[in-house]
Amino acid sequence: MAALNKEKLKEMGKLCIPGMRLSISNKENIAGPGTYELRGYIYATLCGTLKIEQTESEVRTVSVESPRTPSVLPKTGDVVTAKVTVVNPRMVQCSILCVGSSVLVRPYRGILKKEDIKATEKDRVDPYKCFRPGDVILARVLPMTEIHWYHISTAENELGVVIATAEGSPQGVSMVPISWSEMQCPKTLVKEPRKVARVIPENINHALFPIRDNSTKELEIEADK
Amino acid sequence: MPLDYRRFNGPEDSVSYKRFTKGYLKSYDELYKESLDDKGVRKDGRALSEARSLFARTDMVSQAKGSSYVELRKTKVVCSVFDPREIPHQNEFSQLGQIFCEVKFAPFSCPRRRRPHVPDAEEKALSVALRKALEPTVCRHMFPNYQVDVFIYILENDGSCLSAAINAAGLALADAAVPMYDVITSCTVAIVGEKMFVDPTEAEENLATISPSTPINHGIITLSMLSELKQISDFTQVGSMDVECVVKAMDILDKECARLVPLMQKVLVANVLKCFETRKRLEEEANEKEQLLNAKMDEWKKLLKFT
Amino acid sequence: MAEIYKLIHPVKYFNDYLSRKIRPDGRAFHEQRNIKLNVNSIKAADASAVVKCGNTTVVCGIKLELATPKAEEPDVGFLVTNVELPPLCSSKYRPGPPTDSAQVTSTLVADIIANSKCIDLKDLSIVHDKLAWVLYCDMVCIDNDGSLVDACIMTLMASLKTLTLPKVTYDPETEEISVDTSVRTKLNVNGLPVATSFALYKHEQSNIVLADPSSYEEEMCGGIGANLITCYNNGILCGSQKFGGCNLSIECEEEALKIAKERAQAVEEVVDVCIKNYELEINK
Numbered sequence: 001m002a003a004l005n006k007e008k009l010k011e012m013g014k015l016c017i018p019g020m021r022l023s024i025s026n027k028e029n030i031a032g033p034g035t036y037e038l039r040g041y042i043y044a045t046l047c048g049t050l051k052i053e054q055t056e057s058e059v060r061t062v063s064v065e066s067p068r069t070p071s072v073l074p075k076t077g078d079v080v081t082a083k084v085t086v087v088n089p090r091m092v093q094c095s096i097l098c099v100g101s102s103v104l105v106r107p108y109r110g111i112l113k114k115e116d117i118k119a120t121e122k123d124r125v126d127p128y129k130c131f132r133p134g135d136v137i138l139a140r141v142l143p144m145t146e147i148h149w150y151h152i153s154t155a156e157n158e159l160g161v162v163i164a165t166a167e168g169s170p171q172g173v174s175m176v177p178i179s180w181s182e183m184q185c186p187k188t189l190v191k192e193p194r195k196v197a198r199v200i201p202e203n204i205n206h207a208l209f210p211i212r213d214n215s216t217k218e219l220e221i222e223a224d225k
Numbered sequence: 226m227p228l229d230y231r232r233f234n235g236p237e238d239s240v241s242y243k244r245f246t247k248g249y250l251k252s253y254d255e256l257y258k259e260s261l262d263d264k265g266v267r268k269d270g271r272a273l274s275e276a277r278s279l280f281a282r283t284d285m286v287s288q289a290k291g292s293s294y295v296e297l298r299k300t301k302v303v304c305s306v307f308d309p310r311e312i313p314h315q316n317e318f319s320q321l322g323q324i325f326c327e328v329k330f331a332p333f334s335c336p337r338r339r340r341p342h343v344p345d346a347e348e349k350a351l352s353v354a355l356r357k358a359l360e361p362t363v364c365r366h367m368f369p370n371y372q373v374d375v376f377i378y379i380l381e382n383d384g385s386c387l388s389a390a391i392n393a394a395g396l397a398l399a400d401a402a403v404p405m406y407d408v409i410t411s412c413t414v415a416i417v418g419e420k421m422f423v424d425p426t427e428a429e430e431n432l433a434t435i436s437p438s439t440p441i442n443h444g445i446i447t448l449s450m451l452s453e454l455k456q457i458s459d460f461t462q463v464g465s466m467d468v469e470c471v472v473k474a475m476d477i478l479d480k481e482c483a484r485l486v487p488l489m490q491k492v493l494v495a496n497v498l499k500c501f502e503t504r505k506r507l508e509e510e511a512n513e514k515e516q517l518l519n520a521k522m523d524e525w526k527k528l529l530k531f532t
Numbered sequence: 533m534a535e536i537y538k539l540i541h542p543v544k545y546f547n548d549y550l551s552r553k554i555r556p557d558g559r560a561f562h563e564q565r566n567i568k569l570n571v572n573s574i575k576a577a578d579a580s581a582v583v584k585c586g587n588t589t590v591v592c593g594i595k596l597e598l599a600t601p602k603a604e605e606p607d608v609g610f611l612v613t614n615v616e617l618p619p620l621c622s623s624k625y626r627p628g629p630p631t632d633s634a635q636v637t638s639t640l641v642a643d644i645i646a647n648s649k650c651i652d653l654k655d656l657s658i659v660h661d662k663l664a665w666v667l668y669c670d671m672v673c674i675d676n677d678g679s680l681v682d683a684c685i686m687t688l689m690a691s692l693k694t695l696t697l698p699k700v701t702y703d704p705e706t707e708e709i710s711v712d713t714s715v716r717t718k719l720n721v722n723g724l725p726v727a728t729s730f731a732l733y734k735h736e737q738s739n740i741v742l743a744d745p746s747s748y749e750e751e752m753c754g755g756i757g758a759n760l761i762t763c764y765n766n767g768i769l770c771g772s773q774k775f776g777g778c779n780l781s782i783e784c785e786e787e788a789l790k791i792a793k794e795r796a797q798a799v800e801e802v803v804d805v806c807i808k809n810y811e812l813e814i815n816k
Contacts, residue, residue: 018406019453019454034404036364036406038454043453046399046404046405047400047500048402049497066402068291070402070404073368073371097539098539105290105307105308106309147315147316163540229629233614235610235666236610239599240597241596241598242598242698242711245598245700246712247710286589286621286675288587288621288676288677289622292620299575305620308623327619331591331672332593332670332672333576333577334574334577339668377620381575381577507535
C-alpha cells in the first residue's frame with residue numbers, strides 16, 4: 001500500500017492538512033489561498049496539496065489546493081456563472097451557480113444593477129433587452145455591500161449571456177450569438193436581443209482559468225505518518 | 226407534556242422494562258465497585274489512564290459536503306457539514322461567519338431511557354459546547370454574513386459524547402474543505418475522588434456526576450486542543466473539585482489530545498488521497514464527454530453554414 | 533466540466549444518459565444498488581440493524597417498554613414506528629420538527645407494516661387488560677440518497693427479526709411486575725415485507741421505469757421521494773403507492789411489479805443470511 005501510494009504522491013505533490021507549517025513568511029514567501037500567516041510562518045488551512053508559484057522574481061506564493069471546492073464564498077473579482085431568475089426595469093436578479101470552474105453546492109443570490117450591465121451608455125440600458133429569466137450568464141463579483149446579496153457586473157466584453165433559449169423554442173435548444181447584442185435560435189430562427197458575452201470558447205473555464213504549470217518543489221514527502 | 230402531532234406516539238404511561246429487573250437500583254458503593262475493581266481495572270478491562278481505541282473515517286454521508294464517523298468502542302457519532310448558507314433573520318453585517326451546531330441523540334442511543342424526539346437540555350448544552358470549541362478553529366472571516374452548519378447525530382452513547390462529537394466535527398470540517406487553523410482533538414476525563422477515569426464510559430460518567438455522601442472530588446472535564454498552535458479551544462467542567470485536581474486532569478487530557486493528533490492526521494491524509502483519485506476519474510470522464518460535445522458542436526456549425 | 537453541464541442543463545444532462553440506456557451513476561434501468569446489512573450493532577437498543585442500499589443508510593433501533601393496553605383493545609400491544617430525517621442526512625432538511633415529507637414517509641412505513649400483518653399485535657400482550665409490550669421502533673436516516681422507504685422497511689424487519697422479549701411475571705394481587713432478562717423469547721414475525729421504489733420518467737414518448745432510484749433521479753423525475761412504491765410480503769402484494777412523476781402505463785406497472793417480486797426474494801435472502809450469521813456468532 002505504502003509503495004503504491006508513493007508514486008501517486010509524487011504525481012500529486014506534498015500533502016497538507018490544516019495547521020501544518022509550510023514555510024517562513026517573508027518578502028520572498030507570501031501566503032496564498034488556503035493558507036494563513038502566524039508569527040512569521042505560513043500554515044495550511046485546508047486539506048490538499050502544496051502549490052508554490054513563482055509570481056515575480058524572488059517572490060513565491062505558497063498556497064494549498066484542495067481536491068474539493070473550498071467551502072468559501074464567491075470573492076470580489078471572481079468570475080461567476082449565474083442563472084437569471086428575475087428581470088425588472090431597474091435590475092436583474094440571479095442565482096450564482098459556479099465560481100470559476102468549481103460548482104457550488106448551494107446557489108447564492110446575486111443582483112445585477114441596470115448600470116452594471118454594460119460598460120458604455122449606462123443610462124440607456126434596458127434590462128429586458130439584455131437578459132431574460134433562465135439565461136445563463138457570466139459575471140464578475142463586485143464588493144459586497146449588502147448581507148446575503150452579491151452585486152455582480154457584466155460591464156466587460158467577455159461577460160454576459162452565454163446560454164439562452166429563445167421564447168417558444170424547445171427546452172435545451174440554445175441560441176447562437178450573431179452579434180454583440182443579438183442571438184438567434186438555430187431551430188426556429190427567432191432572433192432575440194441579449195447582452196452577449198464576446199467569445200464562447202469550447203472550454204470556457206480552461207480559457208478563463210488556465211491550469212498553470214505547477215512548479216512544485218521537490219520536498220520530502222511524509223506519506224504514512 | 227403537549228402531544229407531538231407530527232409523530233406516532235406510544236401510550237403515555239409506558240416505562241422501560243429495565244425498571245422491573247433485578248438490581249435496577251444500586252447504591253453508590255455498588256456502582257463504584259462495579260466500575261473499578263480492587264486491582265484498579267475498569268469494567269471493560271482497561272487501566273484507569275487507558276483510553277479506548279478511536280476509529281474514525283471521513284466521507285460517511287454522500288449528500289453532505291463533508292462528513293465523518295467516529296467510534297469509541299460503543300460510542301458512535303456521525304457528523305456532517307454543509308456549505309455556508311444565509312443566516313435566517315439576520316439584518317446586521319457581521320465580519321465573522323457563524324457556526325451552527327446541532328447535537329442530537331438517537332431515541333435508542335442511551336442505555337437507561339428512551340430519548341425524546343424534541344431537543345432536550347442536554348442536547349442544547351452539548352450543541353453550545355461544540356460551537357464554542359469549533360469557533361476558534363475555523364477561519365470564520367472567510368465567510369462573513371453566512372453560517373456553516375455542523376450536524377452531529379449520536380447513534381449510541383457510551384460516554385465521552387462531547388469529545389467524540391468534537392473529534393468528528395473537526396474531521397468533517399476538514400473533509401468539507403472549510404478553512405481551519407489547526408486540527409482539533411478532544412478528550413474527556415471523569416473524576417471520582419482520587420481516581421481519574423480517562424475516556425469514561427456512560428456508567429463511569431454517571432458515577433462521577435452522582436454526589437457522594439462524603440464531600441470528595443467528582444465531576445467530568447472535557448478539553449479540546451489545537452495541537453500545532455498549542456491552544457485550548459474549549460474546556461468544559463461539570464461537578465465540584467479542587468484546583469490541584471483540575472490541574473492534574475488538564476495535564477492528563479493535554480497528553481491524551483496530543484496522542485490523538487497523528488491518528489487524525491492519518492485519516493485526513495487518507496481522505497485527501499481518496500479525493501484526488503475520484504477527481505482524477507471525474508476529469509477523465511469529463512474529457513471524454515467534452516470530446517463528444519465538440520463533435521456535436523462541429524455538426525451544429527456545419528448545419529448553420531448551410532442555412 | 534461535467535458537473536457544470538449538469539447544473540446548467542439539468543434536463544439535457546439526464547436525457548443524454550437515458551437515451552444511451554444508462555443511468556447517471558452507471559446502472560442499467562432495472563439494476564438495483566448493493567445492499568449491506570448489519571444487525572445488532574447498537575448495544576444500547578434492545579434490537580437494532582443498519583442497512584446501506586448504495587449510499588442510502590438507515591439505522592433502526594428498538595426500545596422495549598411496558599404499558600397498560602388501551603381499554604377498548606385489552607389484548608393488543610403497541611408497535612410505534614417513526615422515521616427520523618435529521619438535517620444531517622441531506623441538505624434538503626432543516627433542524628426542527630419533522631418536515632411534511634418525513635411525516636409522509638413515517639405514515640407510509642407504518643401503513644406497510646400494518647397492512648402486511650407481519651407482526652400480530654396480540655403477541656405483544658402480556659396480561660389481559662393489565663400489561664402489554666410497547667415496541668418503539670425508530671428508524672433514523674443517516675444518508676438519504678433515494679429509495680428511503682425500501683431501506684426503512686428492510687432495517688425495521690431485520691431488527692424485529694432479531695428482537696427477543698424478556699420474560700415478565702405479573703402478580704395479580706400485589707400488581708407487582710418483575711422482569712427476568714435471562715429468559716428471552718423471540719418475537720413472532722410472519723413473513724418479511726419488502727418495499728421496492730421506482731422512479732418514472734417520460735423520455736421521448738416512452739415511459740421509463742428506474743428501479744431503486746437515487747435522490748438525484750427522484751428529483752429529476754419530479755417527486756419528493758420515489759414515484760412508485762410497491763411492497764410484497766410472502767409473494768402477496770401488501771401495498772402500492774404512486775406519488776407524482778409521469779403517468780404509468782399498464783406494461784410499466786407489470787414490469788415494476790415483476791421487479792419488485794424478484795427483489796423481495798433477493799432481500800429476504802440477504803436478511804436471512806445476515807441473521808443466521810449473527811445467530812451463529814452469539815451461540816458460539
